[in-house]
Amino acid sequence: MRMRGLMLLFLFGATAAPLAADAHADAKKQVDFGITVAQKGLWREAIYRWERAVQIDPKYAEALNDLAIAYEHEGDLEKARVAYEKALDLQPNNAQIKQNYELFKEINDRTTRKDSQDSGDSQDSQ
């Protein structure tokens, strides 16, 4: 009985690893295609590809980084922030993701500071 259990565990391990590798390879294809189209200015298509990549491999930090950049380009700063932070959670020491995030934060902080100033200073017109 124990032997059968061990066999099953071994089989699961033996098949799971290649499956994960396949998933990452699929996700990487999406990322690569996303980069190609983003370089041509087709950001919507790039977002679709990188979202697919993250669905396939949720731990793909590079895909999350690229997705964050695309959201930033589209002006969706909240989504960009979430994606950057997920990417950094997965790879906290990745210098390039950190650099992108710092540049993003500069813009994001400026807009949120403005928003808070609005709420503090302004009154409703109605």
Add this chain to the structure above:
Amino acid sequence: MTGLLAKTARTAGTLRILSSVTAILLIAGCTNYYEIPIETPIKPKLDVSAFQRVLVAGFIAGGTEDVDGNLETTRLLRSQLRTKSDLRVIDTDVLPLMEVAQEEPGTEAKAEPAGAPTKGEVGGEAEGKEAAKAQSKDAKDVKTAKGEPKPEAKDAKAEAKGEGPQADKAPAIKDPKDLEPYEHVFADVEYWKKIGEEYQNPLIVTGTVMFTPHQRSGIVQREEEVYDSFGRRRVVPVRTYMERKGYILQPKFIFIDGRTGAVIHSENFREEVLYNANQSTPALSSYFELMDRLIPSFLSTLSSQKIKGTRVLLQ
């Protein structure tokens, strides 16, 4: 013994090759990145879709007497809005807000806006009105009674002489605190509503402008050219004690809904510039230098802006 040494050497060689290959692979793996230019659109802070026109009404200004903060700020904002926003800029006399503020609230000012200017043109449609013949003589700077712009040269002359809208008054406002007694005018809903009605409910831009001289001394690091004995040029940082003077610009822009007379948004800015004490920079140049820095922020309140940058895409 020799065989053992040869074997060790071979193993070391293999290890070196392996580590080199690993390093190359690692580097190759890490260099899969692409720099890409992006443009981040920033939404305007205010939804101005309800307005077709904007009236830069005027400012309560103080600080140095060398620059008429009211007149210069009104002119500059109007010209910026004319070219960089979709709103039609109402070209009319500058409101003498200090006078309006000095009047007792709840008296004549409410029945008939004391500072209601003669109606000017909006993109060519001249509609002269006698809304305020009693319009202060201070507000003669931007337009004549017929609503035609005066030649620039005259304005420049007036500025040189310090004959701005508030030039003949004693410069009472020297400090930001001096502005406080006048600030209630911005909350006078009835007054602004009346102004709004005059101009077909525009978005009204007003506020305060402080432009004050400023002096500071201390250790400053600057770069100095040095030539060595071979004639080679080098730039080295040098720390020196310096006395510097300049200006501080502190505008507060207030946006008022011309339909309701209520303040819908306000923003404070502060910019300063310092020059070497022996450098003589005209106050007006400094004023424009400082305004240049904050104009993008002002414009981003009303219209969307794009911030250009570069990011790194990763594989």
